[in-house]
Amino acid sequence: MALIDQMAGVLSQVRALRPLVHQITNYVSVNDCANIVLAYGGAPVMADDAEEVVEMVAIASVLVLNIGTLNSRTIQAMLLAGQEANVRGIPVVLDPVGVGATRLRTDTAQRIMAEVKLAVIRGNASEIAVLAGEIATTRGVDAGSTVGNTMLLGQELATRLGAVVAITGAQDIITDGCRIILCDNGHPLLTRVTGTGCMVSALVGAGVGVTADYLLAAAAGVVSMGLAGEYAAEASSYGNLGAFRSHIIDFIGNIAPSHILAGARIQLHA
Amino acid sequence: MALIDQMAGVLSQVRALRPLVHQITNYVSVNDCANIVLAYGGAPVMADDAEEVVEMVAIASVLVLNIGTLNSRTIQAMLLAGQEANVRGIPVVLDPVGVGATRLRTDTAQRIMAEVKLAVIRGNASEIAVLAGEIATTRGVDAGSTVGNTMLLGQELATRLGAVVAITGAQDIITDGCRIILCDNGHPLLTRVTGTGCMVSALVGAGVGVTADYLLAAAAGVVSMGLAGEYAAEASSYGNLGAFRSHIIDFIGNIAPSHILAGARIQLHA
Amino acid sequence: MALIDQMAGVLSQVRALRPLVHQITNYVSVNDCANIVLAYGGAPVMADDAEEVVEMVAIASVLVLNIGTLNSRTIQAMLLAGQEANVRGIPVVLDPVGVGATRLRTDTAQRIMAEVKLAVIRGNASEIAVLAGEIATTRGVDAGSTVGNTMLLGQELATRLGAVVAITGAQDIITDGCRIILCDNGHPLLTRVTGTGCMVSALVGAGVGVTADYLLAAAAGVVSMGLAGEYAAEASSYGNLGAFRSHIIDFIGNIAPSHILAGARIQLHA
Numbered sequence: 030m031a032l033i034d035q036m037a038g039v040l041s042q043v044r045a046l047r048p049l050v051h052q053i054t055n056y057v058s059v060n061d062c063a064n065i066v067l068a069y070g071g072a073p074v075m076a077d078d079a080e081e082v083v084e085m086v087a088i089a090s091v092l093v094l095n096i097g098t099l100n101s102r103t104i105q106a107m108l109l110a111g112q113e114a115n116v117r118g119i120p121v122v123l124d125p126v127g128v129g130a131t132r133l134r135t136d137t138a139q140r141i142m143a144e145v146k147l148a149v150i151r152g153n154a155s156e157i158a159v160l161a162g163e164i165a166t167t168r169g170v171d172a173g174s175t176v177g178n179t180m181l182l183g184q185e186l187a188t189r190l191g192a193v194v195a196i197t198g199a200q201d202i203i204t205d206g207c208r209i210i211l212c213d214n215g216h217p218l219l220t221r222v223t224g225t226g227c228m229v230s231a232l233v234g235a236g237v238g239v240t241a242d243y244l245l246a247a248a249a250g251v252v253s254m255g256l257a258g259e260y261a262a263e264a265s266s267y268g269n270l271g272a273f274r275s276h277i278i279d280f281i282g283n284i285a286p287s288h289i290l291a292g293a294r295i296q297l298h299a
Numbered sequence: 300m301a302l303i304d305q306m307a308g309v310l311s312q313v314r315a316l317r318p319l320v321h322q323i324t325n326y327v328s329v330n331d332c333a334n335i336v337l338a339y340g341g342a343p344v345m346a347d348d349a350e351e352v353v354e355m356v357a358i359a360s361v362l363v364l365n366i367g368t369l370n371s372r373t374i375q376a377m378l379l380a381g382q383e384a385n386v387r388g389i390p391v392v393l394d395p396v397g398v399g400a401t402r403l404r405t406d407t408a409q410r411i412m413a414e415v416k417l418a419v420i421r422g423n424a425s426e427i428a429v430l431a432g433e434i435a436t437t438r439g440v441d442a443g444s445t446v447g448n449t450m451l452l453g454q455e456l457a458t459r460l461g462a463v464v465a466i467t468g469a470q471d472i473i474t475d476g477c478r479i480i481l482c483d484n485g486h487p488l489l490t491r492v493t494g495t496g497c498m499v500s501a502l503v504g505a506g507v508g509v510t511a512d513y514l515l516a517a518a519a520g521v522v523s524m525g526l527a528g529e530y531a532a533e534a535s536s537y538g539n540l541g542a543f544r545s546h547i548i549d550f551i552g553n554i555a556p557s558h559i560l561a562g563a564r565i566q567l568h569a
Numbered sequence: 570m571a572l573i574d575q576m577a578g579v580l581s582q583v584r585a586l587r588p589l590v591h592q593i594t595n596y597v598s599v600n601d602c603a604n605i606v607l608a609y610g611g612a613p614v615m616a617d618d619a620e621e622v623v624e625m626v627a628i629a630s631v632l633v634l635n636i637g638t639l640n641s642r643t644i645q646a647m648l649l650a651g652q653e654a655n656v657r658g659i660p661v662v663l664d665p666v667g668v669g670a671t672r673l674r675t676d677t678a679q680r681i682m683a684e685v686k687l688a689v690i691r692g693n694a695s696e697i698a699v700l701a702g703e704i705a706t707t708r709g710v711d712a713g714s715t716v717g718n719t720m721l722l723g724q725e726l727a728t729r730l731g732a733v734v735a736i737t738g739a740q741d742i743i744t745d746g747c748r749i750i751l752c753d754n755g756h757p758l759l760t761r762v763t764g765t766g767c768m769v770s771a772l773v774g775a776g777v778g779v780t781a782d783y784l785l786a787a788a789a790g791v792v793s794m795g796l797a798g799e800y801a802a803e804a805s806s807y808g809n810l811g812a813f814r815s816h817i818i819d820f821i822g823n824i825a826p827s828h829i830l831a832g833a834r835i836q837l838h839a
Contacts, residue, residue: 056326056596057603057615063327063493068540073493074397075327078370081401088400100618100642102370127614130628131621221822223603223613270608270822271815275541282491282540326596333597333763338810343763344667345597348640351671358670372640545811552761552810 032210032248033293037286039236039249044070048090048238052231053077053107055097055126058224061278062095062231068282069253071235077103082110090238091148092119095227096137097126104137111145120148120237124230128152129159142190148243150186151195151230151250154179161186180209180298195247197229203251205244209298212248214255216262222274229254232281252293257281259292302480302518303563307556309506309519314340318360318508322501323347323377325367325396328494331548332365332501338552339523341505347373352380360508361418362389365497366407367396374407381415390418390507394500398422399429412460418513420456421465421500421520424449431456450479450568465517467499473521475514479568482518484525486532492544499524502551522563527551529562572750572788573833577826579776579789584610588630588778592771593617593647595637595666598764601818602635602771608822609793611775617643622650630778631688632659635767636677637666644677651685660688660777664770668692669699682730688783690726691735691770691790694719701726720749720838735787737769743791745784749838752788754795756802762814769794772821792833797821799832 030038050071054062059075066073076085079102086092092114094107114121123145125138138160141147150160161182180202187194188206196202201212219225232253236246254277261276300308320341324332329345336343346355349372356362362384364377384391393415395408408430411417420430431452450472457464458476466472471482489495502523506516524547531546570578590611594602599615606613616625619642626632632654634647654661663685665678678700681687690700701722720742727734728746736742741752759765772793776786794817801816 055615057599059327060330060493060600064540064544067491067493074400075325075368076397076401077368078403080371081369081403084401084403098615098617099621101620127616130614131616131624133618133621133624221607223600223607265819268823269819270604271818274604274818275545275815278541278544279535279539283538329597330600330763334810334814337761337763344670345595345638346667346671347638348673350641351639351673354671354673545815548811548814549805549809553808 032297033290033295035245036249036252036293037289039240039246040284040286040289042239043235046239047072048235049074049088050091050093050231050234050238051076051086051089052093052095053082053103053110054093054095054227057097058227061224062227064278065228065281066231066235068278069232069235071238077106079106079109082106083113086110086114086119087117089119091122091234093122093230093234094141095124095126095230096134097227099133099137107141108144111141115146120243121145122149122151122230122234122237123147124227125150125152125156125160126227128156135159147190147192148237149193149195149233149247151197151233151247153226154196154198157186157194157196158182184209193243193247195233195251197226197251201251203244203248208244210248211296211298212251212255213294214252214259214292216258218262218273219258221270248295252289252295253281253284256284256288256292302567303560303565305515306519306522306563307559309510309516310523310554310556310559312509313505316509317342318505319344319358320361320363320501320504320508321346321356321359322363322365323352323373323380324363324365324497327367328497331494332497334548335498335551336501336505338548339502339505341508347376349376349379352376353383356380356384356389357387359389361392361504363392363500363504364411365394365396365500366404367497369403369407377411378414381411385416390513391415392419392421392500392504392507393417394497395420395422395426395430396497398426405429417460417462418507419463419465419503419517421467421503421517423496424466424468427456427464427466428452454479463513463517465503465521467496467521471521471525473514473518478514480514480518481566481568482521482525483564484522484529484562486528488532488543489528491540518565522559522565523551523554526554526558526562572837573830573835575785576789576792576833577829579780579786580793580824580826580829582779583775586779587612588775589614589628590631590633590771590774590778591616591626591629592633592635593622593643593650594633594635594767597637598767601764602767604818605768605821606771606775608818609772609775611778617646619646619649622646623653626650626654626659627657629659631662631774633662633770633774634681635664635666635770636674637767639673639677647681648684651681655686660783661685662689662691662770662774662777663687664767665690665692665696665700666767668696675699687730687732688777689733689735689773689787691737691773691787693766694736694738697726697734697736698722724749733783733787735773735791737766737791741791741795743784743788748784750784750788751836751838752791752795753834754792754799754832756798758802758813759798761810788835792829792835793821793824796824796828796832
């Protein structure tokens with residue numbers, strides 16, 4: 030079956046299985062992350078305290094960790110939830126928001142990578158470079174987060190962690206270290222609304238909750254958001270940001286496998 | 300005066316008295332809960348720290364407690380605020396979001412029910428079943444949260460607590476243990492936007508802030524949200540979730556007593 | 570250059586320089602505050618923990634402190650971030666949300682004013698009166714927060730703190746203690762959406778991040794939000810609050826210097 034058909038199949042599975050997506054996330058985009066998972070066909074649940082995350086993740090299909098607004102209480106909850114998810118075979122997605130900007134974010138992302146087996150990491154190029162470079166540094170090698178070969182850094186990180194790495198940007202890169210999917214969907218307006226990256230991670234989480242092929246799940250989430258951006262840009266006359274944001278949710282609520290089949294602009298990197 | 304006229308009167312009172320609705324709530328739907336109270340005619344205020352909730356609730360018309368994203372800090376604040384509200388005769392509304400999913404949520408809901416006299420509990424059928432069943436269990440009786448006679452469970456809970464219980468779903472049930480109001484307003488799309496339950500609780504809170512007849516206040520809030528769902532579904536072409544969400548607020552901002560008089564589909568259960 | 574041209578110039582500078590606006594703010598309006606800064610042309614970043622705010626503010630163009638939902642953790646972070654900003658010459662904006670309602674808010678606002686040198690304070694008339702009156706009281710003088718000469722209170726507060734004070738309301742007052750700019754833009758619907766005050770403070774912050782003339786930056790932010798209110802009121806048929814809110818962001822995303830030149834209704838108070 031062609032890659033694009035399989036990606037469309039992820040969406041069908043989300044709609045059919047309604048995965049429970051447990052998110053420990055930041056308070057900036059949390060509402061959007063809940064709404065986009067609902068629109069995509071999943072069921073979001075937010076719980077971020079150490080006193081309940083172990084129980085909550087146990088009933089979830091997937092755990093999404095987003096380090097956008099960290100504090101010591103939520104860091105503890107992320108680690109506990111992630112470890113419990115690992116024990117139970119529940120996949121974990123990491124969104125390393127702003128990693129590199131502060132020591133707390135970098136340390137927390139590294140600690141999560143060290144203590145929790147991850148299914149997918151979804152970030153932008155600079156975030157992934159930090160993660161790849163930092164790991165390299167601890168091994169005495171400067172992988173060159175400033176050199177900028179994003180694709181190679183993503184592959185290296187994916188291989189080391191045994192996880193899928195999804196790097197979103199003008200061209201999206203999704204890799205499991207071996208295969209690389211490039212995606213050209215999307216619209217620049219996505220960078221003018223807060224939390225669109227977080228929302229992609231939430232969509233990726235929903236997909237990861239229904240299939241063991243995390244590369245496909247990640248690609249389906251990335252492509253879905255890209256298509257949503259294209260639709261919303263046109264529907265909002267290319268520049269009404271309030272309308273654009275609302276149309277993103279409209280589109281994700283209405284997206285069908287046929288949209289992916291007709292609209293995905295992906296290629297396998299040779 | 301007919302029930303429906305009285306419910307319309309609650310809305311008029313909210314507009315006239317502009318109740319201050321103090322909400323200690325989750326960070327997922329908090330913005331929507333503030334905006335819907337404003338749209339309905341109330342004045343929202345959010346404060347969740349033990350250091351200030353006692354003072355804040357003292358100037359409020361009503362306190363709404365929502366356990367959607369609990370932690371030890373906010374649990375303490377909820378109990379302190381609830382007890383102070385009781386001392387001052389300020390009514391308290393509880394939304395037991397996700398009760399039953401974790402021990403923390405169940406324990407907290409039970410502790411609030413034990414330590415704070417409640418005016419209204421607003422939840423969905425499974426949440427109310429947990430509350431009713433758990434209470435029954437502690438008395439050595441299994442009220443049967445799985446048996447599923449939601450109406451009876453609601454009545455039992457209402458009678459035990461001396462509170463109004465509002466159970467929202469395909470058909471809404473509002474009862475004070477004696478009278479039962481059934482409401483058939485609403486639209487399935489309300490389940491595809493996060494926080495619509497929380498928003499109903501916020502509307503109920505605004506009503507409770509202006510009348511001692513909590514059954515009426517709860518019914519007015521439930522019917523208002525149901526009518527909003529019907530309007531928004533049509534206005535958003537039955538499936539644009541971003542637009543649907545925005546139209547909910549449009550409608551609540553414009554709702555007049557005449558909308559309730561013309562649109563409420565309620566009946567007193569014989 | 571005329572005042573209005575200079576204000577338009579602030580907007581051009583925001584678009585050109587893309588200031589990083591670090592906000593430690595409440596969880597009610599935080600998403601709107603991020604989105605409006607993005608729409609205006611700035612780059613928002615939210616971080617509120619003592620473990621990272623010192624590093625985060627060091628890379629920021631401006632720090633905005635908003636006391637809407639305080640707790641001991643975020644109060645500590647605000648003070649640390651504010652002091653670090655002072656050391657580094659990064660301007661600080663304070664939004665004293667709800668000051669006067671509780672001792673915690675009043676004490677925190679006063680502590681921030683005592684320990685952090687502020688560039689701008691943006692509040693409504695009663696908030697500014699509390700700040701002015703409280704300060705006066707500690708000096709043995711009752712400046713009369715109930716007397717109500719808002720303009721004089723604003724001037725006094727500005728002079729004492731060496732900061733710009735922006736008081737938003739039916740008529741906005743922006744003063745550095747010496748000059749007073751009065752602004753008649755805006756629309757009453759702005760009071761029916763939560764967080765519009767917080768959003769003005771965020772816009773002011775973006776402006777303060779690109780110019781040392783804080784009076785101009787504050788006036789540009791206030792006028793921009795006023796114009797957005799006027800546009801959104803008309804675009805939402807004067808009363809659809811969901812649409813109104815979305816159109817605010819539409820307008821701020823599209824606002825050009827020409828909008829300020831054509832629409833600003835400001836005067837220098839003689």
